[in-house]
Amino acid sequence: MPKENMTRYAILGLLASGCTSGYEMKHTIDTSLNHFWKISFGQVYPMLKTLAQEGLIVEETGDGDDRKMFVLTSDGEAELGRWVQEPTTELPVQRNELLLKLYFARHESKDTTIQKINQHAALLRERLDMYQMIEQSIRSYPGTDEAVYWLLTLDYGKRKTQALLEWCAASIQTLEGGKDDETRDRNTK
Amino acid sequence: MPKENMTRYAILGLLASGCTSGYEMKHTIDTSLNHFWKISFGQVYPMLKTLAQEGLIVEETGDGDDRKMFVLTSDGEAELGRWVQEPTTELPVQRNELLLKLYFARHESKDTTIQKINQHAALLRERLDMYQMIEQSIRSYPGTDEAVYWLLTLDYGKRKTQALLEWCAASIQTLEGGKDDETRDRNTK
DNA sequence: GGTGACATGTAAGCAGTTACATGATTAT
DNA sequence: ATAATCATGTAACTGCTTACATGTCACC
Numbered sequence: 001m002p003k004e005n006m007t008r009y010a011i012l013g014l015l016a017s018g019c020t021s022g023y024e025m026k027h028t029i030d031t032s033l034n035h036f037w038k039i040s041f042g043q044v045y046p047m048l049k050t051l052a053q054e055g056l057i058v059e060e061t062g063d064g065d066d067r068k069m070f071v072l073t074s075d076g077e078a079e080l081g082r083w084v085q086e087p088t089t090e091l092p093v094q095r096n097e098l099l100l101k102l103y104f105a106r107h108e109s110k111d112t113t114i115q116k117i118n119q120h121a122a123l124l125r126e127r128l129d130m131y132q133m134i135e136q137s138i139r140s141y142p143g144t145d146e147a148v149y150w151l152l153t154l155d156y157g158k159r160k161t162q163a164l165l166e167w168c169a170a171s172i173q174t175l176e177g178g179k180d181d182e183t184r185d186r187n188t189k
Numbered sequence: 190m191p192k193e194n195m196t197r198y199a200i201l202g203l204l205a206s207g208c209t210s211g212y213e214m215k216h217t218i219d220t221s222l223n224h225f226w227k228i229s230f231g232q233v234y235p236m237l238k239t240l241a242q243e244g245l246i247v248e249e250t251g252d253g254d255d256r257k258m259f260v261l262t263s264d265g266e267a268e269l270g271r272w273v274q275e276p277t278t279e280l281p282v283q284r285n286e287l288l289l290k291l292y293f294a295r296h297e298s299k300d301t302t303i304q305k306i307n308q309h310a311a312l313l314r315e316r317l318d319m320y321q322m323i324e325q326s327i328r329s330y331p332g333t334d335e336a337v338y339w340l341l342t343l344d345y346g347k348r349k350t351q352a353l354l355e356w357c358a359a360s361i362q363t364l365e366g367g368k369d370d371e372t373r374d375r376n377t378k
Numbered sequence: 379g380g381t382g383a384c385a386t387g388t389a390a391g392c393a394g395t396t397a398c399a400t401g402a403t404t405a406t
Numbered sequence: 407a408t409a410a411t412c413a414t415g416t417a418a419c420t421g422c423t424t425a426c427a428t429g430t431c432a433c434c
Contacts, residue, residue, distance in 0.1 A: 003392095003423090005392085005393075006284065006286060006289065006393095007393080007394090009289070009293075010289060013289070013292065013293035013296075016293065016296065017293065021413080021414095022413080022414070022415095023412070023413050023414075033289075033292060034282065035282075036282070036283065036284065036285040036288040036289070037282070037284055037285070037288075037289060038282045038284070039394090040394065040395060040396080041413090041414080041415080042394070042395065042396075042397095042415090042416085042417090043393080043394065043395090044414095045414060045415055045416085046415085046416085049415095066402070066403075066412075066413065067412090067413070067414090068413085068414075080293070080296060081296050081297070083290075084290050084293050084294065084296045084297050085296075085297045085301050087304075087305055087308055088286050088287045088290065088305065088308070088309065090312065091309075091312050091313070091316060092283075092284075092285075092286070093223065093224075093225070093226070093227045094225065094281075094283045095195065095225065095226055095227070095281075096225040096226070096281075096345075097195060097277050097281070098277045099225040099226075099342045099345060100195065100198070100199060100202070100222075100225065100226060101272075101273050101277065102338050102341055102342055103202065103222060103335075103338055103339065103342055104198075104202035104205065104206070104269070104273050104338075105273065105338045106334045106335050106338065107202075107205065107269060107270050107273045107274075108270070108273050108274045112274050115276075116276055116277060119276055119277070120277065120280075123279065123280050124280070127280060145295045146292075146295055148363070148364075149291050149292055149293075149294045149295065150292065152291055152360050152363065152364075153288045153291055153292055155356060155359065155360070156285075156288060156353070156356050156360075159352045159353065159355060159356045160349055160352055160353060160356075162352065163348045163349055163351065163352035164345070164348065164349060166348060167344060167345050167348045167349075170344070171341050171344070171345075174337070174341065175337075175341075192395090192420095194420085194421075195421095196421080196422090210385080210386095211385080211386070211387095212384075212385050212386075228422090229422070229423060229424085230385090230386080230387080231387090231388085231389090231422070231423065231424075231425095232421080232422065232423090233386095234386060234387055234388090235387085235388085238387095255384075255385065255430070255431080256384090256385070256386090257385085257386075
């Protein structure tokens with residue numbers, strides 16, 4: 001059985017939570033869901049067209065705006081509801097370039113490896129800062145039904161990033177401890 | 190600038206660490222790198238062909254085996270070395286279906302959400318067990334140069350998985366705490 | 379002699395990225 | 407004027423998955 005296309009549901013879901021135009025959806029994903037999702041205009045607009053053809057959404061013929069506005073049909077709502085409540089089947093295998101390089105790292109010096117991990121840690125710290133900013137912007141819109149769930153997704157990112165930062169520190173320690181390559185076989189207990 | 194194709198380097202790297210045939214490479218990835226990489230035969234064989242055409246690898250014309258054996262050329266080794274030591278530029282945005290559903294979870298009951306998180310936790314626990322098995326198989330080949338790096342990639346997965354398990358527990362607590370939807374506005378400090 | 383694992387490969391199709399094109403509005 | 411931003415869209419391309427095709431070898 002072929003996998004379902006997630007882009008469909010991302011768009012249906014955003015439509016249900018107030019995003020009306022393609023441009024706005026892309027913007028919302030880039031700012032609020034960017035820690036676990038991304039999308040391109042090359043996906044958004046064709047998908048809106050498809051969803052309209054399938055009758056899951058309709059173009060809002062409201063007052064002449066510069067944006068194309070859409071709304072969910074009852075079919076669209078049903079489809080979204082069905083998908084949301086369906087269990088997620090399996091963990092995706094997430095390819096990781098850093099780990100791939102690390103796996104082959106005997107082809108480089110330990111210093112280079114350490115440097116790379118340090119750089120990775122810097123990126124992780126940036127990401128933590130970003131989470132902090134997103135959290136504040138969520139907390140400044142209090143009382144929303146969705147806020148609880150948004151904070152949960154954020155917490156996911158924060159915990160994961162924190163754990164990876166700890167991994168960076170531990171790994172560098174390991175590498176620095178065994179830096180003297182030539183003596184490595186001397187006292188392995 | 191277009192992104193580099195990682196499959197190239199995965200194959201070059203495996204070739205450098207003793208995998209000689211396409212079939213073996215796929216098998217190694219599925220068993221030893223499966224916590225951060227995957228690949229299909231539909232990638233392996235065409236890529237081997239391409240790499241041979243580019244002169245980065247050559248077909249080993251050794252004793253007639255049932256497998257097609259390859260070896261790295263000096264160009265191939267250089268290319269691998271160049272890539273490995275190059276810094277990884279940025280963190281990939283990893284799409285996460287569970288979080289996407291969670292983000293839209295007000296369209297379902299809290300119990301369904303909790304159930305989904307529980308199921309996710311079960312998968313994470315399975316994964317931890319798998320890590321344990323991989324670790325043992327690595328430790329049973331001691332003295333390899335690469336073992337240090339392999340254990341580092343494993344540790345990455347273990348720490349991350351552990352953190353996500355903690356997130357599952359915390360999230361369920363949060364959701365169970367605020368389960369009585371109708372009273373939610375009464376005493377938010 | 380048939381079943382299943384090993385081994386290599388091709389082709390169709392899909393999801394996603396990137397680059398490009400177009401027009402409207404706003405700011406300097 | 408013109409530059410920048412907003413907004414919608416299309417087309418080419420790439421990477422990857424999936425399904426299929428083919429042949430060998432072992433084993434029962």
